[in-house]
Amino acid sequence: MPRTVRSVAIIALCAIAAAVSAQNRVSEYAVKAAYLFNFGRFVRFAPSDAVNNRRTFDICIVGEDPLGLALDDLTANERLDGKPVRVARMKTAGEARTCAIAYISSAEGAHVRTDLDALRGLPVLTVSDSANFLQHGGMIQFVIIGNHVRFAVNLDAVRSAQINLSSELLKVAVSVNGETPAGVRP
Amino acid sequence: MKLWFAQSIAGRLRVLVLFVSGTALLLAYISFLAFDFYSLRHNLIDSLETQATIIGFNSESALLFDDQQTAETTLSALRGAPSILAAEIFRADGRAFALYARQDSAKQSIVPKLAVGQTSASWIQDRSVLLGHAIKSDGKFIGSVYILAETRDIANRTRQFGLLSAAILLLCFAIALLATSTMRGLIIRPLENLAETAHVVSRQKDYSVRAKVPRRRDELAFLVQSFNEMLDEIEKGRAVLEQKVAERTAELSAANREIEAFSYTVAHDLRGPLQQVANIGFLLQSNAVNGKTPEASALLGKLVSATSRMSSLIDDLLNLSRAGTAPLKHVQVDLSAIARTILENLVLGDKRHIETVIADSRVAIADEGLITVVLENLLRNAWKYSSRKDLAHIEFGCRDMGDESVYFVKDNGAGFDNAYVDRLFSPFQRLHSQADFPGTGVGLATVQRIIARHGGRVWATGSVDRGAEFCFTLPQSKCGRETDSELSD
Incomplete structure (x- = not known):
């Protein structure tokens, strides 16, 4: 039964995501929450001690949390990479070293650089919606294009962290070379 | 049906061959078409399914x-498949997500039809097939893809197949015609030849014709061969038979001629000496009467009467012989006149109370001398056998029976037993004793021979003591009017 409930929840969320028209910030973050979870489907970590030691697939929110409970609802009882998904919230990036995906909210502002430094070289997929995230060595940055939530990828940063992103994911990325298209609202 | 029975064997064979090949081809066409139709559609759906699966993965x-x-x-990759009219991806909630439509095709609207939990389904429409396929991510339903493909290929295939079948059917008809004409050479022509030969044999009785034997050694050749051998046998048999008949006829006529000659000679040569015996007997009788020896006179009387009977027998035999050999000279003869003369002569010889009825002017086409012999024999018989009657009645006449005329001589005399009628006309066969009615037994045989030579018939009816009637016919002779009858004493 909970599986059915979950499916219904996902369907509902997808519907919401599609209906996003960005005027509604809540909807936008609900879509971003879904994307965060969906990234988990297309990410593969190269085997290492750090990766092997993970018991759970942690999606961590560093700093201020704009997503609310959307992500928690979405990931309840889900598994990614064969491990149960857990949503964790933490003050600093230093605490996110064992996470699989680290979402750094735009509210971090200037802290983004230090956050990225703290995670550099670690098998953690960094995602943020702050501007110039990719230029600072971030891996995936949310962008808004034509009222749709999209994302751009810095493939060099991804590779240097021994992370493999599926070509399926890269196919739908706005760009993969670390640049963000001009005229996009962060 | 009428056409079928009216046709020759060749025609019937042709119809049969065409019917069989046509039916076979039609059945083959239908079954191939059904199979093709089914498999094409199946293949189309299979390929659509594959494409939908790939698109689902890629989207x-x-x-x-x-x-x-x-x-x-992703959808635009379908451009490579010209039969696909349109394809559309729907979100999980059923709203349209992405659309592909072939450039030249009219805008096709696709409505998602997949039921919840259904992975794949296809719907066959008028001239298209719609296939729906669920898109799943980690086992969760996230959308669906629909592909609409036209079935024009199937229609094309059907038409092409039809044309091909029609062409094959025509070819089959041509082969059937060829086969029947071959059959014609193989079977029909020898049969026709045989039938024609049989016709000639049965109509013209010409047993010398032969049917042409086919060169092949098949049943027909055997049949024709047997037929010819049968004709050989018949011809040979007939030849032998004809030869035999000719031989027998020659033998018979030779024997007849000898017998005729012998009996004539006997009769003719006997006459002379007999006449002498009679004359001498007569002289001796006169002398004996003068010499008053009554015993000798009575003996001589017997001798004279015996010689006279023998003389009349010889006369009759000569008549009989002539009746069979003398050449016929057909003229118109007045039978009534002849009958009258004969009866007058009879009346002159023996005064009796007698009533004669002679039809007037009954003519016939016959040999006058011989027909006179006939009438003389018949009337003399009538005279003789009616001699015991108080009032004798003799009639000559003619009546029409059917299309032939029957001449008759009728009396009320002693008559005869009808049971022995077949003996009447045989020579030397008599139904009455010599004591009752003297006679030679040659007269009626002579009558029959003469009438037969004329090509007519003779017969008699009678009963004991009730008289007799002798009838005869003569070809080409008619009674004419039956008018006066004559009474004379």
């Missing part, structure tokens, strides 16, 4: 990350 991320452009790019 997973596009659906997950709401990327319509990528989804449409």
Whole structure:
């Protein structure tokens, strides 16, 4: 039964995501929450001690949390990479070293650089919606294009962290070379 | 049906061959078409299914990350399949996500029809097939893809197949015609030849014709061969038979001629000496009477009467002989006149109370001398056998029976037993004793021979003591009017 409930929840969320028209910030973050979870489907970590030691697939929110409970609802009882998904919230990036995906909210502002430094070289997929995230060595940055939530990828940063992103994911990325298209609202 | 029975064997064979090949081809066409139709449609659906699955895989991320452009790019790969009219990806909630439509095709609207939990389904429409396929990510339903493909290929195939079948049917008809004409040479022509030969044999009785034997050694050749051998046998048999008949006829006529000659000679040569015996007897009788020896006179009387009977027998035998050999000279003869003369002569010789009825002017076409012999024999018989009657009645006449005329001589005399009628006309066969009615037994045989030579018939009816009637016919002779009858004493 909970599986059915979950499916219904996902369907509902997808519907919401599609209906996003960005005027509604809540909807936008609900879509971003879904994307965060969906990234988990297309990410593969190269085997290492750090990766092997993970018991759970942690999606961590560093700093201020704009997503609310959307992500928690979405990931309840889900598994990614064969491990149960857990949503964790933490003050600093230093605490996110064992996470699989680290979402750094735009509210971090200037802290983004230090956050990225703290995670550099670690098998953690960094995602943020702050501007110039990719230029600072971030891996995936949310962008808004034509009222749709999209994302751009810095493939060099991804590779240097021994992370493999599926070509399926890269196919739908706005760009993969670390640049963000001009005229996009962060 | 009428056409079938009216046709020759060749025609019937042709109809049969055409019917059989046509039916076979039609059945083959239908079954192939059905199979082709089924398998084509099946193949089409299979290939659509594969394409839908690939598109589903490739649009997973596009659906997950709401990327319509990528989804449409994925769909546009269908451009390579010209039979696909349109394809559309729907979101999980059923709203349209990405659309592909073939450029030249009219805008096709696709309505998602998949039931919840259904992975794949296809719907066959008028001239198209719609296939729906669920897109799943990690086992979760995230959308669906629909592909609409036209079945024009199937229609084309059907038409092409039809044309091909028609062409094959025509070819089969041509082969059937060829086969029947071959059959004609193989069977029909020898049969016709045989039938024609049989016809000639049965109509013209010409047993010398032969049917042409086919060169092949088949049943027909055997049949014709047997037929010819049968004709050989018949011809040979007939030849032998004809030869035998000719031989027998020659033998018979030779024997007849000898007998005729012998009896004539006997009769003719006996006459002379007999006449002498009679004359001498007569002289001796006169002398004996003068010499008063009554015993000798009585003996001589017996001798004279015996010689006179023998003389009349010889006369009759000569008549009989002539009746069979003398050449016929056909003229118109007045039978009534002849009958009258004969009866007058009889009346002159023996005064009796007698009533004669002679039809007037009954003519016939016959040999006058011989027909006179006939009438003399018949009337003399009538005279003789009616001699015991108080009032004798003799009639000559003619009546029409059917299309032939029957001449008759009738009396009321002693008559005869009808049971022995077949003996009447045989020579030396008599139904009455010599004591009752003297006679030679040659007269009626002579009558029959003469009438037969004329080509007519003779017969008699009678009963004991009730008289007799002798009838005869003569070809080409007619009674004419039956008018006066004559009474004379």
